[in-house]
Amino acid sequence: MKLTSKILESVMEEGRKILLENEAKKVCMEYGIPVTRFKLAKNEVEAVEAAGGIGYPVVLKIVSPDIVHKSDVGGVMLNLKNSGEVQNAYRKILENVNAKKKEAKIIGVLVQEMAPPSTEVIVGAVKDPQFGHALMFGLGGVFVEVLKDVTFRIAPINETDAREMITEVKAYPLLKGYRNMPPADLNAITDILLNVSRLVMENPKIKELDLNPIIVYDKGAKAVDARIILEQLTKLV
Numbered sequence: 001m002k003l004t005s006k007i008l009e010s011v012m013e014e015g016r017k018i019l020l021e022n023e024a025k026k027v028c029m030e031y032g033i034p035v036t037r038f039k040l041a042k043n044e045v046e047a048v049e050a051a052g053g054i055g056y057p058v059v060l061k062i063v064s065p066d067i068v069h070k071s072d073v074g075g076v077m078l079n080l081k082n083s084g085e086v087q088n089a090y091r092k093i094l095e096n097v098n099a100k101k102k103e104a105k106i107i108g109v110l111v112q113e114m115a116p117p118s119t120e121v122i123v124g125a126v127k128d129p130q131f132g133h134a135l136m137f138g139l140g141g142v143f144v145e146v147l148k149d150v151t152f153r154i155a156p157i158n159e160t161d162a163r164e165m166i167t168e169v170k171a172y173p174l175l176k177g178y179r180n181m182p183p184a185d186l187n188a189i190t191d192i193l194l195n196v197s198r199l200v201m202e203n204p205k206i207k208e209l210d211l212n213p214i215i216v217y218d219k220g221a222k223a224v225d226a227r228i229i230l231e232q233l234t235k236l237v
């Protein structure tokens with residue numbers, strides 16, 4: 001996987017451990033993991049141009065190597081419907097970040113397609129020094145944060161493992177559809193789990209990977225956020 005190795009190498013060369021969201025999403029794309037379309041913008045004019053290319057509504061997010069939890073610093077603005085809203089959001093995000101994390105180095109803002117709301121799931125991976133990568137699956141929001149309703153497998157996993165992971169969380173019945181939510185595309189989630197397994201197996205330098213959240217539809221699914229953290233650098237650069 002050429003692009004992925006290139007990205008991981010350049011991140012390490014710069015002395016960083018955390019990939020920017022656009023870098024993490026490029027890695028995901030190379031492994032066939034669906035992500036929201038995105039473009040990096042370095043100023044307001046570029047942001048409006050990018051939004052026009054992607055198509056409204058869009059989302060704007062801060063891109064900084066020093067910010068891991070973007071919404072905690074007011075760095076995410078959703079559902080922007082026109083160029084005026086994009087301009088305002090651009091300014092507002094920089095203002096928020098400046099107020100909450102003044103020392104953060106700002107690369108720009110990631111403009112991306114706004115994925116329509118639906119059921120949210122999480123797929124993650126954490127590397128254990130003894131067992132290698134553990135893959136995690138759960139439903140998003142309160143299910144993972146409050147109820148800790150998640151399940152784990154050691155990578156690599158096969159299709160049977162992936163399907164078991166999906167059905168063994170307590171919130172599984174919600175994936176079969178409820179109220180106005182359509183049944184979730186379980187094949188799409190299975191594919192993502194298998195591709196994440198392959199991604200971490202082929203890239204042992206990855207310490208942590210988080211697709212939080214992935215929005216799942218009756219057909220298909222899309223990771224709207226992607227975070228990849230590398231292991232401690234072994235040598236100083």
Ligand code: ADP
Pocket residue numbers: 036059061068069070071072076078112113114115116212213224225226
């Ligand atoms: P954080 O770094 O705070 O985790 P996220 O990128 O996950 O930032 O954005 C915060 C929340 O905004 C997400 O949990 C999701 O609900 C929503 N969100 C983010 N990006 C999109 C998108 N492209 N389309 C729709 N909703 C999004």
Ligand code: MG
Pocket residue numbers: 212213225
């Ligand atoms: Mg997130």
